[in-house]
Every structure is written in structure tokens, then in C-alpha cells.
Amino acid sequence: MLDFNIFVKTLRHVFADFIGVEELTIKELIPLPKKFQSVTAKMELTGDFPATLYLNVTQRGIEISMKKLDIAKGDEDRMLMDTVSELLNIVVGAAQRQSPVRYDFSLPTALKGENYPLQFSGHTTQKGYQFVYEDFEVILILDA
Numbered sequence: 665m666l667d668f669n670i671f672v673k674t675l676r677h678v679f680a681d682f683i684g685v686e687e688l689t690i691k692e693l694i695p696l697p698k699k700f701q702s703v704t705a706k707m708e709l710t711g712d713f714p715a716t717l718y719l720n721v722t723q724r725g726i727e728i729s730m731k732k733l734d735i736a737k738g739d740e741d742r743m744l745m746d747t748v749s750e751l752l753n754i755v756v757g758a759a760q761r762q763s764p765v766r767y768d769f770s771l772p773t774a775l776k777g778e779n780y781p782l783q784f785s786g787h788t789t790q791k792g793y794q795f796v797y798e799d800f801e802v803i804l805i806l807d808a
Contacts, residue, residue, distance in 0.1 A: 670759045678758065690794070692793055692794075702776065702778075703721055705752040708770040711766055713808060716807040717755075721751065726748060733750065746774075782805070787807055
């Protein structure tokens with residue numbers, strides 16, 4: 665089975681090393697939120713233990729990430745979605761190097777809006793963690 669803690673630790677590492685945010689507080693989400701805000705990227709993991717990972721980042725977190733990752737502003741919605749997708753891609757790629765479980769992963773897709781639901785697969789495990797830093801939050805969800 666996939667160790668969700670590897671993804672959680674990797675997300676903290678990515679935000680510390682790539683974004684410069686080291687003081688993320690963390691809280692397990694029980695139950696998971698029913699609605700999401702701003703941008704959520706989704707990535708499918710395939711292999712012996714298929715799963716879906718979701719990364720939701722609020723507007724302020726995306727703006728900080730864009731600046732630190734040197735992502736130019738362009739078409740606002742597309743660039744916001746690309747930024748969160750790239751963050752998820754970095755997290756999954758880095759986590760894979762630490763995981764004893766091998767998996768392939770899809771290209772990320774992203775949603776943007778206010779009060780939109782995520783469609784979970786109905787697998788037996790859905791886990792989520794909320795990371796908070798000053799004026800933004802990040803939510804990482806594993807659906808396995």
C-alpha cells in the first residue's frame with residue numbers, strides 16, 4: 665500500500681525548499697471537506713496500489729509559489745492551474761524516489777473555482793491533511 669506519510673513529508677519539503685515556506689502547520693482532515701476553493705490539481709497513480717492524489721492551494725499560496733518558481737504571469741486562470749499542477753508533479757516525483765512502492769503517474773489536471781466538489785473514486789481509503797501558513801492553506805488528499 666502507498667504510504668501517504670511520504671507524500672505529506674515531501675509536500676512540506678517542497679514548500680520549504682522550492683517556495684521558501686518552512687512554517688507550515690499541519691492538521692489531519694476528518695472528515696474531508698465537501699467543497700473546495702481556488703485551484704485543485706489531480707493526478708492518477710497506477711501500479712500495484714492505484715490511487716488519486718489531489719492538491720488544493722488557495723489563491724495567496726499560488727501567488728507565492730508562482731513568484732518563487734519564477735512562473736510568469738499570463739492568462740491568469742491557466743497560470744494558476746499550471747502552478748498547482750506543477751507543485752503536485754514535483755511532490756509526486758520526489759515522493760516516488762522515497763517510496764518502496766513503485767508506481768506510474770499521469771499528467772496532472774486542474775480545476776479552478778469556488779465551492780466545487782471533488783469526485784472521489786469510492787476506494788476504501790481517503791485521507792487528507794491541511795497545511796496552513798499565515799494567509800494561505802494547502803490541502804493534500806489521497807484517494808486509494
